Amino acid sequence: MLQSEAQVNLLLSGGVDSAALIxxxxxxxxxxxxxxxxxNQPSFEGERRAVLALAQHYSISLKTIDLGLKIACTQGEYHCRNATLLLASASILPxxxxxxxxxxxxxTPYYDCSKEFLKDIQRIFNGYFSGSVQVEAPFIEFTKKDIFKYCKNAKVPIDITFSCERRGDIPCGECPSCLDRRALDESLGNL
Structure with a gap:
């Protein structure tokens, strides 16, 4: 559910999806x-460069927060990442x-990228904040290709985004995010 209030806090990774959110x-x-x-993700430096470039391009405010911990990752899946980041945001921001x-x-095959996750995390937020804090995911029904099309139509500067899970300097070219990015680069000419 999207509200009509004026301000929204976006969790930004510097990738195509979060750039589309902006x-x-x-x-x-x-x-x-x-x-x-x-x-302490391996991609932090590349993400940070991209997030700073996106914030400058769109003239939005940006807060970078060091969690002081390393979220565990097994076979490419970060354990509880989206829940951790959302709860951290709600605990430190107004x-x-x-x-x-x-x-x-x-x-995506991950629980924390599903409609069920959104319902569950909203229920937790409702318990803490009596319904005054909302979690939104406007692309929850979009495929990656739909997001790429949206980016092209909205003139999102995807060339300044960073999409690698393994490295923070030069994309590895092999992780799922790099493979998605390669598909984007190939498909943009066909859209």
């Missing part, structure tokens, strides 16, 4: 505040009538 909310007249986390948005989408 364009989505700005096109609806929202004031966007970006939040980027360091949880929460009275707040909105938080995350760029999760259809087609």
């Amino acid at each position: 364009a989505f909310y700005l096109s609806r007249g929202s004031t966007v505040r970006g939040v980027h986390y360091n949880y 929460t009275k009538q707040s909105r938080f948005s995350i760029g999760i989408h259809a087609g």
Whole structure:
């Protein structure tokens, strides 16, 4: 559910999905505040460069937060990452009538990228904040290809995004995010 309130806090990774989120909310007249986390992920430096470039391009405020911990990762899946980042955001940012948005989408096998996760995390937020804090995921029914099409139509500067899970300097070219990015680069000419 998307609210009509003016400000939204976006969890930004610097990738295509979070870049699309910025364009989505700005096109609806929202004031966007970006939040980027360091949880000791290998891709932090590349993500940070991309997030800073996106914040500058779109003239949005940005807060970078060091969680001081390393989220465990097994076979490419970060354990409880989206829940951890959403709960951390709600615990440190002003929460009275707040909105938080995350760029999760259809087609991923992870629980924390599903409609069930959104319902569950919203239920937890309702318990803490009596319904005054909302979690949004406007692309939850979009496939990755749908997001790529949205980016092209909305003129999202995907060339400044960073999509690698394994390295922070030069993309590895082999992880799922790099493979998605390669598919994007190949498909953009066909859209």
